[in-house]
Amino acid sequence: MGTAVLVFDARFRLVSINQAGEVMLAHSARHVCGRRVNELVLNAETIMEQITGSLASGRVVNQRSCLLELPDAASLRVNCTFTPMTDTAGNHEVLLELRQIDHHLRVEQEERLITQQQATHELLRGLAHEIKNPLGGLRAAAQLLEREISDTGLKEFTHIIISEADRLQSLLDRMLGPNNLPNIQAVNIHDVLEHVRELVRVEAGERLLIKSDYDPGLPDLQADRDLLLQSVLNIVRNAAQALENDGVITLRTRIQRNFNIGSHKHRLVARIEVIDNGPGIKEELRKQIFYPMITGRSDGTGLGLSIAQAMISRHQGLIECSSQPGKTVFTILLPLDGKHEP
Template sequence: MTDTTHRALENLSTAVLLFDDQLRLCYLNHAAEVLLARSRRQALDLRLSELLPHDQPFCTRLENVLISGHSFTEREMSMAFGGAQPVTVCCMVTPVLDGSTQRELLVELVRVDNHLRIQREGALLAQHTATRALVRGVAHEIKNPLGGLRGAAQLLERELSEESLKEYTRIIIGEADRLHKLLDQMLGPNTLPRKRAINIHEVLERVHTLVRSEMTASIEIHVDYDPSIPSVLADPDQLIQAFLNLVRNAAQALGTHGNITLRTRTRRQVTIASRRHRLVLQVDVVDDGPGIPADLAPYIFLPMVTGRADGVGFGLPIAQSLSNQNGGLLECVSQPGETIFSLILPLDHHFQQNEQPK
């Protein structure tokens, strides 16, 4: 294989697998390793039936392609690779000749739910930007007259001689202050990120220390770090704020006891708002609490959406906004017993700086 072909195949987001005439795996690209959750070393030479032990019908279909020589395409197919959750893929199987008379099978797999997710992200980000602009506009409009109200109440308080009447001006001032705080939350982070190369684990350890003191002892915080993760270009204070919001939410969802895990991983070929990134960092905040109520789930990233009696609903939109400002994205999957908030940040700058053309 030439260098160029190799590079093209390895960077392809489609999983490419080649099976010999005995349906033994003789080639797989990087995307296929990710999809199978097996390294090349573990997967090569395995039979199809060993790779997909629970999918006899698919194995039979591929045997038939070997015999008949007819290719097939299936748009939405559910596949479970080695005990993992099934994924929906678009599958293309093409018989090819190996140079002599033997047939080989070329299998191309594209994750479909990944596509759906990317489209959703694009739409979601546009929607959030619009909502945020609206909320900020309203907050701004209220802030000015509120300042006037508070100032007037203070003046009035000074003029009042009767102590019992001052109670009323204090209520006005107190409530104005409360509203002011709320408006600041609605306006969200108002400084531009000051990005620099940071170690994500230092950020997470800081978050860990901060929340540790707030929580009951029966909420356990675990860490699961990938120490090989390179530095990320981001504003550490903004990331700390975003993670604090996530971890506090997790703790509130857990109530008195449960587990929170901070997990770091890298992922390849991920799309954030229609831009493909070769390498990204994914930080998961996982809890084993009750999960996000189903009726709330589609709206949790919108401002003022809350499922808690004393909630205000700004934690997640602010965390999302901070992620976006740092070039990233916040995602969530939740079911009872496992809620995962994933903050994804690009790591592409490593390629731009370090990559030498081959």
């Protein structure tokens, strides 16, 4: 990403922006020009101060390592340079250059996440194979038994064994089976989120509030609806559990333009956030929660997030997480223009 260049007038209104600036703010020039800086950046105080300072002194001002919180994109850390200028009509303006400093770090972290997801996927696939064979044996044995039994009351039990074995089998096939391509179709992500909201509301009860903040302009995704649903459900359930069914979960969607997932550039990416106001992820778990068998709960399996991640990475997507007490955000990023390979 090159240097973002933004020009503001003395009333803090954006006059012009270059392409790197559009990418950084995740909006087109048409959309942001004419807006005040505090409409573009949530924490605009520092920038406004420096614009005023550089206009008053007529000097170039540098501000290192400034964290920009953007309303519609991930926050980013930048080095800023403010240069006072005068336009052709004699109006005072400030040219602001922004250079992102943690971009490389982020790509590197994402690459690591993707590698880790692939490793998880392989592991789960191996596990699925190990389960599938004995499962087949179990089912066959139950079928034989069913034939030998005349008591209909007992037949009910063999019936449960067989139907549960079938359910497990198809779950394993759908998730990981080598010949089972995901069932890709147009999916409205808001339908999926509403479905999850309903399920978790029923499970959690009255004291859990699940809010929605949807971007109505988000187009349909090309995805496997069941896999997507399961991934979101795993994440929202974790949030409900962390809140002990008492708190607020927000489901938020946004479009992200010209966004990188790992080292892949995407023109359009769907950003799905699950935000909860719970205690946050325990420090000692933070770096490992996406690994299988890592759990912070006595009755946990530690599989929820690794399965969610394996499913999302089958859609060339990524799950990120940031957490502090009072605010935990799980972000699912899914390309809206991606190819779909298993």
